[in-house]
Amino acid sequence: MGTAxxxxxxxxxxTFSPGTLARIYGEFVRVGFVNTIAYRLRYYTGIVTYFIxxxxxxxxxxxxxxxxxxxxxxxxxxxxxxVAVGWIMRSFxxxxxxxxxxxQVLEGKLAMDLIKPVNPQAMYIAQxxxxxxxxxxMLTAPTAVVLLLVYxxxxxxxxxxxxxxxxxxxxxxFLVAAINFAVGTFAIRLKSILGLLxxxxxxxxxxxxxxxxxxxxxxVFQVALAFMPFQYISYIPVLLYLGKISGLGxxxxxxxxxxxxxxxxxxxxxxxxxxxxxxxxxxx
Amino acid sequence: MKRHLRLFALYFAQYAKxxxxxxxxxxxxxxxxxxxxxxGFGFVLVLFTKIPKLQDWSFYEILFxxxxxxxxxxxFNVVSWNLYQFGDLYIIQGRxxxxxxxxxxxxxxxxFEKFRLESLQEVVTGTxxxxxxxxxxxxxxxxxxxxxxxxxxxxxxxxxxAVFLMLTAVSFWFEDRVGIVPxxxxxxTFGRYPLTIYNVFIQFMLSWIIPFGFxxxxxxxxxxxxxxxxxxxxxxxxxxTSFFMxxxxxxxxxxxxxxxxxx
Numbered sequence: 001m002g003t004a005x006x007x008x009x010x011x012x013x014x015t016f017s018p019g020t021l022a023r024i025y026g027e028f029v030r031v032g033f034v035n036t037i038a039y040r041l042r043y044y045t046g047i048v049t050y051f052i053x054x055x056x057x058x059x060x061x062x063x064x065x066x067x068x069x070x071x072x073x074x075x076x077x078x079x080x081x082x083v084a085v086g087w088i089m090r091s092f093x094x095x096x097x098x099x100x101x102x103x104q105v106l107e108g109k110l111a112m113d114l115i116k117p118v119n120p121q122a123m124y125i126a127q128x129x130x131x132x133x134x135x136x137x138m139l140t141a142p143t144a145v146v147l148l149l150v151y152x153x154x155x156x157x158x159x160x161x162x163x164x165x166x167x168x169x170x171x172x173x174f175l176v177a178a179i180n181f182a183v184g185t186f187a188i189r190l191k192s193i194l195g196l197l198x199x200x201x202x203x204x205x206x207x208x209x210x211x212x213x214x215x216x217x218x219x220v221f222q223v224a225l226a227f228m229p230f231q232y233i234s235y236i237p238v239l240l241y242l243g244k245i246s247g248l249g250x251x252x253x254x255x256x257x258x259x260x261x262x263x264x265x266x267x268x269x270x271x272x273x274x275x276x277x278x279x280x281x282x283x284x
Numbered sequence: 285m286k287r288h289l290r291l292f293a294l295y296f297a298q299y300a301k302x303x304x305x306x307x308x309x310x311x312x313x314x315x316x317x318x319x320x321x322x323x324g325f326g327f328v329l330v331l332f333t334k335i336p337k338l339q340d341w342s343f344y345e346i347l348f349x350x351x352x353x354x355x356x357x358x359x360f361n362v363v364s365w366n367l368y369q370f371g372d373l374y375i376i377q378g379r380x381x382x383x384x385x386x387x388x389x390x391x392x393x394x395x396f397e398k399f400r401l402e403s404l405q406e407v408v409t410g411t412x413x414x415x416x417x418x419x420x421x422x423x424x425x426x427x428x429x430x431x432x433x434x435x436x437x438x439x440x441x442x443x444x445x446a447v448f449l450m451l452t453a454v455s456f457w458f459e460d461r462v463g464i465v466p467x468x469x470x471x472x473t474f475g476r477y478p479l480t481i482y483n484v485f486i487q488f489m490l491s492w493i494i495p496f497g498f499x500x501x502x503x504x505x506x507x508x509x510x511x512x513x514x515x516x517x518x519x520x521x522x523x524x525t526s527f528f529m530x531x532x533x534x535x536x537x538x539x540x541x542x543x544x545x546x547x
Contacts, residue, residue: 042463049467055486056473063339063481064331071334190309195316195402202323211327216334 024118025126032130043138050091050143051150057083057211058151072215078242079213081154084147085241086210086234092140093173093233095128098200101184102193110188114276121268124184125177132173157243164250168237171257175233178264179204185268188275209235229260288392295396303401310401318405325350325413341478344417345508350476351413352507353500356440357472358406360448363395367448368465370394371455381544390539391449391532423508432506439524440499444472446527447494449535456538468494475500491516498523 016024058080065076074082101124104110113120147153156162183200187193205211207230214225214235225231236253239245245253303310328350332343341349374380374394383393418425451465475496479487490497498520505513 045463045467049470052467052470052473056477059481059483059486060331060338060477064335066339067337068335190312195313195320198320199316199323202320202326206323206326206330212330217330218333221330 025122028118028123028126029130029133032127033134034130035127036131036134040138043135046091046139047143047146050087050139051146054084054087054147054151072213073244074213077152077154080151081242082213082238084151084153085238088140088144088147089169089172089234089237090210091143092132092136092169093176094135095131095173095177095180097124097128097177097180098184098187098193098197100124101181102187102197105187121181121265121272124181125174128177128180129173154242156241160250161240161243161246164245164254165237165241168240168254168257171254171261172233172237174261175229175257175264176204178261178268179229182264182268182271185271185275204230204233207231208233209238229264232257232260288389291388291392292396296399299397299399300401303399314402314405317402318409321354321406321409339478339481342421344420346477347413348417348421348508349478349500349504351410351417352436352504353440353472353476354406354410355414356437356499357444358403358408358410359437359441360444361403361406362399362401363445364403364448365398365400366394366396367452370452371459375455375542376459378544380542384539384542391535418507421508429507432503436503436506436520439520440503442524442528443495443499446524446531447496449528449531453531453534453538456541472496495523495527 061076061079061083064071065079069075071079101110104113113123116123156165183193183197186196190196207225207228209231210233214222214231217225236245236257240250240253325347328343328346331338332346336342338346374383380390383390386393447468448465451468454464471490471494474482474486474490479490479497479501482490487497490501498516502513502516502520506517
């Protein structure tokens with residue numbers, strides 16, 4: 001796994017200098033990247049898969065916009081761009097931390113995570129980051145090229161909007177990773193969480209705004225979703241790209257996104273502490 | 285045939301016992317799986333708060349189509365688990381040797397060794413949605429429709445099985461390192477909306493190459509009284525049978541080509 005390369009102290013201590021920390025978690029990023037290379041061929045069909053995702057919604061929206069010029073301030077080209085950029089982003093931020101934890105639990109390997117003198121949450125997120133860097137090169141970039149060639153996707157509203165979008169996309173990665181980690185901790189207490197993970201998968205697709213902009217939801221839902229982190233995964237970043245958020249609104253959007261990343265990391269940390277205490281009791 | 289039916293009952297009962305040994309676990313899996321399916325309708329529900337029709341399809345007609353597509357898919361998903369894992373478990377790990385030693389059809393054994401019981405919720409959810417949509421639409425429902433409905437569900441399940449069986453049989457010749465199943469699986473989404481919204485190329489593909497259109501769209505047109513697709517409707521069982529025969533042939537050739545990992 002490459003973890004053997006780490007110079008582990010003979011007696012695990014939990015305080016490291018910032019430089020050592022960066023080296024350790026940097027190593028996990030590398031491991032995540034390298035592990036993914038084994039599946040590199042799968043990313044070719046991944047491009048096809050993402051192309052199919054976008055195509056289905058392209059045809060649905062095309063049929064809809066044949067009868068109306070604008071819905072909730074989106075004309076067809078905005079909406080097509082919304083869909084395409086949303087899926088392109090997803091090809092980057094997507095990860096399976098929750099499923100990885102579930103597998104570790106099922107295979108009884110979770111103890112290995114607990115005895116490492118590192119923060120398990122940071123370790124899982126670092127590995128996922130390595131995987132996402134790989135996806136960025138092997139999946140996101142080619143998918144973006146194909147989609148831009150086939151469909152009339154709009155350019156970003158301005159240079160500043162592009163910068164804000166890119167920052168936001170990175171924050172999306174951390175938001176999804178933090179949420180997935182928090183969900184994954186439930187695997188420790190429940191026996192099988194595959195059904196739960198499937199439900200979470202569809203929940204995120206819908207409430208992140210990936211399938212349909214949040215402004216299309218009934219008002220009650222919009223109010224409720226404003227108090228949840230999901231729309232910061234896809235809806236807000238893509239609005240930045242489209243230039244539907246401007247000026248100080250950009251800083252406010254990024255600030256709120258950062259807030260939710262922090263909140264979800266804190267939640268995941270709390271859940272892990274709570275769940276791993278339970279293991280100790282059971283393991284006697 | 286009778287022997288196989290008995291064996292199927294035994295296989296099913298045996299696996300059901302295994303799953304129901306952990307009742308709470310099974311109930312959680314069933315309910316969360318159902319929640320996932322219901323969330324899948326979210327897009328259509330939200331969309332129709334903004335638009336009256338998708339092409340000339342009303343909200344309840346789309347619900348009918350979407351709901352119907354889940355029923356054959358649910359039945360297929362109950363056995364599909366074994367197909368997805370076939371390359372890893374049976375070919376690479378060599379479990380297929382054991383299958384060959386038994387005096388029972390190989391495909392029968394592979395399909396029925398494990399059941400994804402919770403996928404039956406898709407059948408339940410789909411039927412419920414179809415029933416609600418049909419009553420809202422006041423579609424005429426002669427008694428003969430029950431016969432057609434069951435035949436269409438069976439044909440649809442057979443089409444899904446045939447397509448994924450052919451993809452699975454590929455692992456008899458070479459290890460699928462590229463992963464051709466996920467893109468095809470994602471094409472199922474196309475079948476949840478009227479085929480007429482797509483361009484000619486996709487319509488052709490979904491009819492004659494990967495015939496998911498015959499598993500959801502064409503059956504639905506008949507029940508909703510869209511008579512222009514009648515020919516396709518009556519072709520559904522024919523297409524299902526033909527593709528399944530083709531899949532069986534490919535599978536048979538694959539079995540003949542199988543050589544053990546030899547450990």
